[in-house]
Amino acid sequence: VTIKLFDLAGAEPDRRFSPYCWRTKLALAHKGLTVETIPWRFSDTDAIEMSGQRRVPVLLDGDKVVSDSWTIAEYLEDTYQHRPFLFGSAEARAPTRFINSWADTVVNGALVRLLLTDIYAHLHEKDRRYFRESREKRFGMPLEEVSADRDTRVVGFRQSLEPARIILAAQPYLAGGRPLYADYILFGCFMWARSISSFRVLTSDDPIYSWRERMLDNLSALARKAPGYSE
Amino acid sequence: VTIKLFDLAGAEPDRRFSPYCWRTKLALAHKGLTVETIPWRFSDTDAIEMSGQRRVPVLLDGDKVVSDSWTIAEYLEDTYQHRPFLFGSAEARAPTRFINSWADTVVNGALVRLLLTDIYAHLHEKDRRYFRESREKRFGMPLEEVSADRDTRVVGFRQSLEPARIILAAQPYLAGGRPLYADYILFGCFMWARSISSFRVLTSDDPIYSWRERMLDNLSALARKAPGYSE
Numbered sequence: 471v472t473i474k475l476f477d478l479a480g481a482e483p484d485r486r487f488s489p490y491c492w493r494t495k496l497a498l499a500h501k502g503l504t505v506e507t508i509p510w511r512f513s514d515t516d517a518i519e520m521s522g523q524r525r526v527p528v529l530l531d532g533d534k535v536v537s538d539s540w541t542i543a544e545y546l547e548d549t550y551q552h553r554p555f556l557f558g559s560a561e562a563r564a565p566t567r568f569i570n571s572w573a574d575t576v577v578n579g580a581l582v583r584l585l586l587t588d589i590y591a592h593l594h595e596k597d598r599r600y601f602r603e604s605r606e607k608r609f610g611m612p613l614e615e616v617s618a619d620r621d622t623r624v625v626g627f628r629q630s631l632e633p634a635r636i637i638l639a640a641q642p643y644l645a646g647g648r649p650l651y652a653d654y655i656l657f658g659c660f661m662w663a664r665s666i667s668s669f670r671v672l673t674s675d676d677p678i679y680s681w682r683e684r685m686l687d688n689l690s691a692l693a694r695k696a697p698g699y700s701e
Numbered sequence: 702v703t704i705k706l707f708d709l710a711g712a713e714p715d716r717r718f719s720p721y722c723w724r725t726k727l728a729l730a731h732k733g734l735t736v737e738t739i740p741w742r743f744s745d746t747d748a749i750e751m752s753g754q755r756r757v758p759v760l761l762d763g764d765k766v767v768s769d770s771w772t773i774a775e776y777l778e779d780t781y782q783h784r785p786f787l788f789g790s791a792e793a794r795a796p797t798r799f800i801n802s803w804a805d806t807v808v809n810g811a812l813v814r815l816l817l818t819d820i821y822a823h824l825h826e827k828d829r830r831y832f833r834e835s836r837e838k839r840f841g842m843p844l845e846e847v848s849a850d851r852d853t854r855v856v857g858f859r860q861s862l863e864p865a866r867i868i869l870a871a872q873p874y875l876a877g878g879r880p881l882y883a884d885y886i887l888f889g890c891f892m893w894a895r896s897i898s899s900f901r902v903l904t905s906d907d908p909i910y911s912w913r914e915r916m917l918d919n920l921s922a923l924a925r926k927a928p929g930y931s932e
Contacts, residue, residue, distance in 0.1 A: 558792025564868070564877040565796035571864035572803065633803040637795070646795040 472506050473498065474530040476518050479509035480592035480666065485697045487592065487665040489578060490539040492658035492693075494527040497543050497651060499689040501553040512597040539658075540570050543651050556651040566652045569644065572633070577659045580627040581671070583609075587617045588667035624671060631678055638677040642684065649688055657685045661693055668699040703737050704729065705761040707749050710740035711823035711897065716928045718820065718896040720809060721770040723889035723924075725758040728774050728882060730920040732784040743828040770889075771801055774882055787882040797883045800875065803864070808890045811858040812902070814840075818848045819898035855902060862909055869908040873915065880919055888916045892924055899930040 475495065478488035486492070486507070498505045510517060510526050521528045521537040529536045529545070536545045544563070547556045557563045586605060590613055593601055602613060609616045634656060637644055644652040660682050663671050672679045686694040706726065709719035717723070717738070729736045741748060741757050752759045752768040760767045760776070767776045775794070778787045788794045817836060821844055824832055833844060840847045865887060868875055875883040891913050894902050903910045917925040 555792075559790035561786075561789025561876070561881070562793040562796060564872070564875060565793055565800055565883050568800055568803075568864060568868055568875060568883070569796055571867040572799075575863045575867070632806045633799060636802040636806070637799055641795070644795060644799060645792070650792070652796050652799070 471532045473503055475505050475507045476510040476514075476526045476528040477507040478526050479511060479594070481594045482592075482697065483509040485592055485665055487589065487662055488526060489573075489581075489658040489662035490525075491527045492661040493539045493651075493654050494529065494542050496654040496657065496689065496692070497546055497556055499692050500556060500649075500651075500654070501546055501550050503546070503550065503553070511594045512600050513594075540567065547651075556654075558645070558650060562650075566650075566655075569652050570655050573655045573659055576630050577656065578662075580623075580630055581659055581663060583616050584620045584624060584627060584669060584671065585617070585663055585667050586613050588669065592666045620669065624669075627671065628673070628676070635677055638681045643681065649685065653681075653685060657682065657693070660685075661696070661698070664693075664698040664700075665696065666698070668701060670701045672701070702763045704734055706736050706738045707741040707745075707757045707759040708738040709757050710742060710825070712825045713823075713928065714740040716823055716896060718823065718893055719757060720804075720812075720889040720893035721756075722758045723892040724770045724882075724885050725760065725773050727885040727888065727920065727923070728777055728787055730923050731787060731880075731882075731885070732777055732781050734777070734781065734784070742825045743831055744825075771798065778882075787885075789876070789881060793881075797881075797886070800883050801886050804886045804890055807861050808887065809893075811854075811861055812890055812894060814847050815851045815855060815858060815900060815902065816848070816894055816898050817844050819900065823897045851900065855900075858902065859904070859907070866908055869912045874912065880916065884912075884916060888913065888924070891916075892927070892929070895924075895929040895931075896927065897929070899932060901932045903932070 475491070475498070477486050477491045477495070479486055495505065495507070515524050518524070518526065518528045521535050523537055525537065527537065527539055527542060529542050531549070536542050543556055557566055590598065590601060606612055634644065641647065643649045644656065660671070663669070672682065706722070706729070708717050708722045708726070710717055717740070726736065726738070746755050749755070749757065749759045752766050754768055756768065758768065758770055758773060760773050762780070767773050774787055788797055821829065821832060837843055865875065872878070874880045875887060891902070894900070903913065
């Protein structure tokens, strides 16, 4: 049985830009599991109706349907126990989940403001109206205004990464000597940026920049080979 | 051999307010280790000269001298392996260290601005000049000005706790079903506030508030019994 994954795509079917789908794809590769990804657009709600919700990633494993990237990571760890581990121990799961919450709120919350117009530019025609309306409602202003001050706002974004910077100045990966799910969580955020934008979110003297380079090369350079921009 | 700990104190020797020393005291209690704390003031640099640096906590265990709360936590875990664990596994250490970096930068960085005048009010006479001068230099303004807008600034502080809030809305402790070092890290920040200030840093409907209540009662209510203020 091949695992299938509904994976957010842009106008070009190979441009996959969801940070949450990236976490899942990297977790699958880490486990050595083959996956068939299915390009999915925001408008394709019917295609994932069986998941009981409206967002990707949605994973199909035999007759099992799993949504939400964190739930999927736990599912993969529990189901494929004899494959390389994603967390490393039951006790490691809880603090890794903290990194997940931090990335979802702090990192993605700041990144979206830097990337909004670039995301829009890469969307499939059929997704554009939904995206513009929902995001303009959320931010209370036109998309173009949200991203307008990104050259100054990026400074605050880089500062918000300080907890990760401290760790990555001391060791090669967030998880220690080799990447685990903790790393895929944060790296997914950067793959979101890379897949649709040439905007420079990190400076090259940042330990997070060097870590991102290592992450791009890991897992047979899965991430580096994906359609995207190098900063 | 009794373990000794140099522990930051205010004018009253029993008022212990360092968030980092609190982490260590809670870790020692978690391990079931008896400790003799030695009240220490900022001016007492000679007393900890053997540690090769100028900050507390400094732990003395036989002829071993260990400083820095994170290094102490790792020392305790590695030295007292047959006691209840602080991290739970080697793999849990790295993501817990991320929580440590987050608490040091985000949480303590925001809290200090809310607490500065209350800390000053509780200092020993001999520490006041050093504290005022060093902190006014750091913030570029009088102490009283730094804390002046805390009624509005506390809103941002509460918001910055969102990653912990998400976890604590889903499970009783950051570490899962029972407190581990991940919890002592963040709880130490709140003990800093409690020991010297009646300023209300959390609202009572916050999952972090309920968690803090549980933490105050854990370990035979070690933290609740310490001199401090209830909000």
